[in-house]
Amino acid sequence: MEITRREWMLAAACWAEVLRAQDQQFAWFDRTSAAEVNAIAGRIIPDDETPGADRAGVIWFIDRALAGYDEDKRELYRRGLSQMQSKRVEIFPHSSSFAGLSKDQQIQLLHAVEHTEFFQLVRYHTILGFFGHPMYGGNRDQVGWKLLGVEYSMHYEPPFGYYDAAAAEAGSK
Amino acid sequence: MSATFRPSDAVDFVVVGAGAAGGVMAKELSSAGFQVVVLEQGPWRREKDFAHDEIGVSLRGALINDPKKQPNTFRKTPGEKAKLQPAVGYCRTVGGGSVHFTANYWRFHPEDFHERSLWGSVPGADLRDWPITYDDLEPYYTKAEWDLGISGLGGSNPFDGPRSKPYPLPPMPVKSSGVLFERAAKKLGWHPFPAPMAVLSQPYRGRAACIHCGFCEAFGCEVGAKSSSLAALIPVAVKTGRCEIRPDSYVRKIETGKDGRVSGVIYFDAGKREIFQRAKAVVVCANGAETPRLLLMSKSNAFPHGLANSHGNVGKYLMFDNGGYATGVFDHPLNEYKSIVVTRVLHDFYRADPKRGFYGGGGMDARYDYLPAAFALNGLPTDIPQWGSEWKRTVGQYYTHMMGTLAHTSCLAVEQNSISLDDTVKDAWGMPAMRVTFKNHPDDIKTMHFIAERQKEILSAAGARKIWFAPESLEEVTYSVHLMGSCRMGDDPATSVVNRWNRAHDVPNLFLVDGSSLVTAGRQQPTATIQALAYRAAYHIQQSARRGEI
Numbered sequence: 001m002e003i004t005r006r007e008w009m010l011a012a013a014c015w016a017e018v019l020r021a022q023d024q025q026f027a028w029f030d031r032t033s034a035a036e037v038n039a040i041a042g043r044i045i046p047d048d049e050t051p052g053a054d055r056a057g058v059i060w061f062i063d064r065a066l067a068g069y070d071e072d073k074r075e076l077y078r079r080g081l082s083q084m085q086s087k088r089v090e091i092f093p094h095s096s097s098f099a100g101l102s103k104d105q106q107i108q109l110l111h112a113v114e115h116t117e118f119f120q121l122v123r124y125h126t127i128l129g130f131f132g133h134p135m136y137g138g139n140r141d142q143v144g145w146k147l148l149g150v151e152y153s154m155h156y157e158p159p160f161g162y163y164d165a166a167a168a169e170a171g172s173k
Numbered sequence: 174m175s176a177t178f179r180p181s182d183a184v185d186f187v188v189v190g191a192g193a194a195g196g197v198m199a200k201e202l203s204s205a206g207f208q209v210v211v212l213e214q215g216p217w218r219r220e221k222d223f224a225h226d227e228i229g230v231s232l233r234g235a236l237i238n239d240p241k242k243q244p245n246t247f248r249k250t251p252g253e254k255a256k257l258q259p260a261v262g263y264c265r266t267v268g269g270g271s272v273h274f275t276a277n278y279w280r281f282h283p284e285d286f287h288e289r290s291l292w293g294s295v296p297g298a299d300l301r302d303w304p305i306t307y308d309d310l311e312p313y314y315t316k317a318e319w320d321l322g323i324s325g326l327g328g329s330n331p332f333d334g335p336r337s338k339p340y341p342l343p344p345m346p347v348k349s350s351g352v353l354f355e356r357a358a359k360k361l362g363w364h365p366f367p368a369p370m371a372v373l374s375q376p377y378r379g380r381a382a383c384i385h386c387g388f389c390e391a392f393g394c395e396v397g398a399k400s401s402s403l404a405a406l407i408p409v410a411v412k413t414g415r416c417e418i419r420p421d422s423y424v425r426k427i428e429t430g431k432d433g434r435v436s437g438v439i440y441f442d443a444g445k446r447e448i449f450q451r452a453k454a455v456v457v458c459a460n461g462a463e464t465p466r467l468l469l470m471s472k473s474n475a476f477p478h479g480l481a482n483s484h485g486n487v488g489k490y491l492m493f494d495n496g497g498y499a500t501g502v503f504d505h506p507l508n509e510y511k512s513i514v515v516t517r518v519l520h521d522f523y524r525a526d527p528k529r530g531f532y533g534g535g536g537m538d539a540r541y542d543y544l545p546a547a548f549a550l551n552g553l554p555t556d557i558p559q560w561g562s563e564w565k566r567t568v569g570q571y572y573t574h575m576m577g578t579l580a581h582t583s584c585l586a587v588e589q590n591s592i593s594l595d596d597t598v599k600d601a602w603g604m605p606a607m608r609v610t611f612k613n614h615p616d617d618i619k620t621m622h623f624i625a626e627r628q629k630e631i632l633s634a635a636g637a638r639k640i641w642f643a644p645e646s647l648e649e650v651t652y653s654v655h656l657m658g659s660c661r662m663g664d665d666p667a668t669s670v671v672n673r674w675n676r677a678h679d680v681p682n683l684f685l686v687d688g689s690s691l692v693t694a695g696r697q698q699p700t701a702t703i704q705a706l707a708y709r710a711a712y713h714i715q716q717s718a719r720r721g722e723i
Contacts, residue, residue, distance in 0.1 A: 043560070043561065044560040044561070045560070045565055046561065046562050046565065048562050048565070050565075050569065052565070069233070107561065110560075114559075114560070123559070123560055124550065127546055127549045127550050128228055128232065128546050130546075130549070131227075131545035131546040131548075131549050132226075132227055132228040132232075132545075132546050133225070133226050133227065133228060133229075135226075136228055144545060145545060147565070147568065147569045148545055148548075148568065148569060148572035148573065149506065149508075149569070149572060149573040150510055150545065150572070150573070153386075154225070154384070154386055155384035155385060155386050156384075156385040156386070156387065156511040156512060157385065158346040158385070158512070160346075160348050160349060160385070160507075160508045160509075160511040160512055161348065161349030161505070161506050161507040161508040161509070161511075161573075162349060162505035162506050162507065163349035163352040163353055163503075163505065163507060164346070164347055164348055164349045164351070164352050165349075166352075167347070167352045
């Protein structure tokens with residue numbers, strides 16, 4: 001019974017998140033920075049044959065982290081974004097934003113900064129927002145877990161995988 | 174039902190730390206009729222307080238010591254300036270490390286207790302025999318297994334010592350990693366066996382069996398099926414009516430009287446108020462890092478260099494957690510994210526072998542313990558891109574198709590590897606931060622690499638189509654959750670801190686019972702041995718107390 005109640009509570013928490021997302025206000029980002037970071041996250045985990053960072057709502061996860069427990073990372077975001085913009089202008093002098101670059105240009109620019117502390121932090125946050133629990137604002141519709149083939153449940157029964165199932169089958173014959 | 178004592182009551186025992194060993198002391202001493210106050214620096218979380226939350230628990234360390242509030246400094250050798258860098262991890266909650274551990278629960282082997290005699294000395298290390306043998310400890314291993322509820326198959330590990338009773342519960346259901354590991358090991362002529370696990374395969378003593386939820390290592394069990402002190406021991410202690418658990422109580426000093434005996438402890442409560450709890454005897458179960466730190470902070474006229482430290486041994490010979498991590502990818506899904514972490518183990522390379530040319534050995538288990546975000550962050554081999562479409566596809570293809578093997582390898586006792594007090598850094602309570610000095614003996618590293626070759630062999634024999642190591646797992650260790658040896662046990666007060674019954678050589682009413690008393694590190698996975706030592710010490714303490722010898 002305990003499990004069922006907990007599942008319900010988790011589901012309720014996730015749904016509350018979805019409702020909140022329909023009328024979204026960023027807690028820390030301004031709209032422009034959010035669009036830029038969202039575009040970076042979208043290159044780290046692209047929307048391609050399966051949903052990526054954008055559809056997972058990773059930007060909302062990052063916003064909430066920077067507004068809360070990771071507030072000491074704000075300065076790195078400010079500084080990192082501004083340094084990345086300088087790099088952008090250097091490589092693509094006529095561009096006006098990261099989000100406005102073509103996909104190939106975005107990838108080229110990110111390769112130029114991928115060893116910076118800023119990029120590594122955005123990668124870290126993007127992955128947490130994509131694969132972490134939806135209650136943190138990302139991983140919407142559990143798209144991260146779906147990508148991995150994880151069937152999310154509070155409990156499982158054996159057989160768990162192909163090899164133990166096959167062994168059990170062979171053993172029972 | 175829970176007892177409540179006043180600080181001015183001189184209770185029979187104060188136990189510092191409610192972890193693997195502290196839980197045993199709480200239960201055994203209160204059940205024997207003594208009054209016990211257990212002071213735990215962390216909160217008292219119950220099953221309902223645990224959650225399937227990788228970010229909060231596993232990545233942000235909700236259950237463990239917080240380096241911001243409890244910083245430590247680290248250096249490899251005493252000549253270096255120690256810098257702020259987390260080096261020790263422990264679970265800060267009632268139940269301690271037994272709450273969040275992987276739950277591997279194997280016994281040390283008989284030869285672990287006299288390796289010095291078997292092997293001889295190792296240059297650059299201080300390898301010693303224990304003052305006790307496996308036979309001395311065997312009844313207490315059995316007691317621990319039956320009290321806690323351990324699932325396993327007695328006699329299945331041909332390298333194990335003799336046992337007086339089988340495990341109380343059958344092994345946990347084998348996972349795909351266990352099936353592949355067992356098949357490959359047998360092909361190689363090795364001897365895999367079902368992992369002895371501190372997880373209930375069936376209901377036991379009013380506790381529910383494991384539901385295979387997969388949130389095991391680093392997490393507290395939401396149904397109480399992990400056989401932690403929290404689930405199995407603390408409730409029994411509380412029910413005696415003679416044991417009070419005080420969470421959020423951080424001990425900063427053990428007081429010593431003019432007679433050289435300890436008289437109680439000073440601790441900070443949740444509001445950082447200092448409280449002095451009187452006691453007739455003190456049992457410190459604060460783990461292999463916090464126990465020596467507390468002794469070093471407990472200076473007095475009788476012990477100007479720290480309590481029980483008349484020969485300067487407190488904090489020395491610290492031993493860490495060693496062993497490489499190899500991952501393999503397979504053709505079919507294993508779904509290792511389900512159920513417990515480990516279902517098969519092997520000990521074929523456990524014993525040190527002179528033919529290898531260096532001291533050491535290790536156990537090895539089949540597992541995959543990366544949760545989704547941790548895997549995506551750093552679980553992939555470094556020869557593929559770390560972001561973008563190709564990375565994302567690989568992440569999606571690999572996650573359910575992988576297993577790993579983790580080695581658990583020896584760690585030699587080296588005098589300069591130690592816990593001491595930092596000269597300048599303080600914790601959030603204004604107390605001196607822990608300073609950790611640690612550099613692996615070269616034989617530790619050679620052993621890790623030797624076992625790594627065996628890990629590759631087994632994954633390859635299992636049919637892995639790609640195999641890689643977490644690169645940092647084969648380097649010198651700078652962070653450990655197994656904290657051993659820092660107040661070691663021995664017959665000679667000049668070279669050890671506690672005697673063969675875990676009583677401090679220097680102080681008759683002070684007992685140190687946790688990883689700090691281990692003389693050797695075995696092949697890691699020390700919880701069973703720590704708890705067996707605790708049961709043995711508890712028995713001795715009761716007997717001594719009844720005879721008026723404390």
